Amino acid sequence: MTSKYVLILVWIGIAAVIFSQEGMQQPENICGKTEYRYRFLWAFLVFLPVIWMVGTRGNIGDTWVYKETFKSMPQAIGAIPHYISTVKKDKGFYLLSAVIKVLFGGNTVRYCFILALIQGFCIVKVYRKYSINYILSIFLFLISSDYISWMFNGIRQFTAVAIAFIGIKYLLDDDWIRFIIIILLAATMHQSALILIPFAIIAKGYAWNKKTIFFILLALVVVLFVGRFTNILNSALAETQYKNVVSDWKEFNDNGTSPLRVLVYAAPTAISYLGRKIIWEKDNKLINICVNMSIISTGLYIISMFTSGIFIGRLPIYFSLYNYILLPWEIENLFTQRSKKIIYIGLIACYIVFYYYQMHIIWQIF
Template identity: 45%
Template sequence: MSITNYWFQLIWILTAGIILTRFLSKKQEIVMGRIEERWQMAPAVLLVIPYIIAAALRSDNFGDTYAYRRVFSEAPNRLAELPFYLQGIKKDKGFSVFMVVLKSFIGNSSVCFFLIIAAIQMLCMAFIYRKYSENYWMSIFIFVAGTDYMSWCQNGIRQFLAIAIIMAGFPLLLKRKYVPLTVIILLGATFHASALLMVPIIFIVQGKAWNKKSVLCILGCILILIFVNRFTDGMNDALSNTQYSNMVTDWKEWEDNGTNPIRVFVYSIPMIFSVVGRRQIKEADNPVVNIMTNFSILTSGIAVVSMKTSGIFIGRLISYGSVYSASILLPWEMENIFTENSAKIIKSAAVLGYIGFFYYQMHFIWGLI
């Protein structure tokens, strides 16, 4: 059995999700010293359960699902065979260890394999969004309708597992506990080496919104765009002795023309709104919002660079920031930057816009609906 009706992703969030929002009571809790109104834990988890199940029952006709299913089937199911198995693994051995340990408990069921991975991914997101987002429903809606759910929970699961692990450590980022957070990042990097990018990022995003570090990131991205050929040559040299040694060559051979400009615009919306609402962000002086704003600047910069370089290799780095900027910052901006009436219009336009983008990506780009 596999789920291939992708419309359900919107139907669930727009029906059951809205019912949960309207009729289930919320609770007050303290977030960063402020009393905030948040979803109860049970309905917050209930909202994402169908997406966990759908990821487990997905078909092989999208992304790298077939490849992961094959790798899982070929992996040993006894821990005693793990050392020998790892001798043939050249990169990201943490994922291989995780897979073999998991298989020793669940057997050969790839459905259970995908179910457990999706549960880790979605529940890490749910716990962070429930606590730190101004509008939990909107956070999950943006993740689903923006097609990041399909991109990462039904494709690229190894990298997104690393992202979810790091995301679970977000409270440490707020408390500036860099040592334990770095340990978590290094753990995530054993699943996907690109997670090491988060080591400098956790320092870059700290501080007030739109600080000097953020401006330098923008200037750096502009310089990369101006000298894009030198950038790619330098990257090729820097990665020559790593597992990504053929990255630049591969994206040129595969005729990877970069991230779709429409997707780049979608990822840049939180940053654009942060410019419009810079005064409100400054007055709020909310540590969560400050960090998310800086994440949005970094995300937009990487997205623009990926548009001119590689959507497959550089574009995949966007997700390290977009899981924060799109689904936490954007709902806050909608609620706090605009007047009450304007906010209603903006939120309605956002819902319609994301539904339109969902159809565009799923139909015209991926051919799934």
């Protein structure tokens, strides 16, 4: 029987044909320019099988932990305040979960499906509007194995990531008040979302600006002096909910993020550097932010490769999602018409190899 993890990719290929028909797109204003984008209904239908698959996934990763926690939550609305008072961190996520139980019952499959629906809504909302090739962006999100890493696992953090992702609108509009409100809301789901506030300042401005170059150099310095970095990090986190991070990754014998994964996620950054002059000439506000977010993602991944994949390696997801807006744009704008076909074929082939390696050899899912 063909694995559902393969069939979901086949579906994206079929969707690319089905949803290429006339009448499925509408004009929208993107950073002051009229662009054609899928209507939300069609874009959501493309992603719906992923949401269904995630909601009915079984106990992959840490899903069973979330299910057991959900089972222990009160089902009466009046009992929620006392329950939340016992929660020590990320109260927003547990409040959301408790409300889901009150409104929809204690079925754990339904619970996972609703969380996937919330996450999927945010992903679809952003990629539908800001990607020049929505289908390719969704394909990249899937074939990079991000949907397994995050929608099947790390659910609490990815709920924060997804909510924070819709803040891109306010970042583009320079509406810092609303952007920070979105990030603070996301931080109630997972406190790590706060990292976006200082890094958003770095991401603003033209692509490959001095702030991003400084960050990459800083990442390299951290790698060279990784011992001192872990000591500083341990002291900095001493009074936070992440105070045991350094000791935990050492105890778990965490050898850091796989170099292959770092290479895959760094590809859009490398392409943007090679095509930086064209990017500067076009001066697209959206792409400038996506390039800088990609640079930040790469810098964090480099650090995680020499420290911890479990802890530091979880931070780049706040930034790497922008890669799937950036990469389709790079292919369409940085390559000649003749070379695009070769690039597309090479891109798909390389990602398929990575997907097989990650899913079959590393995770042994199929």
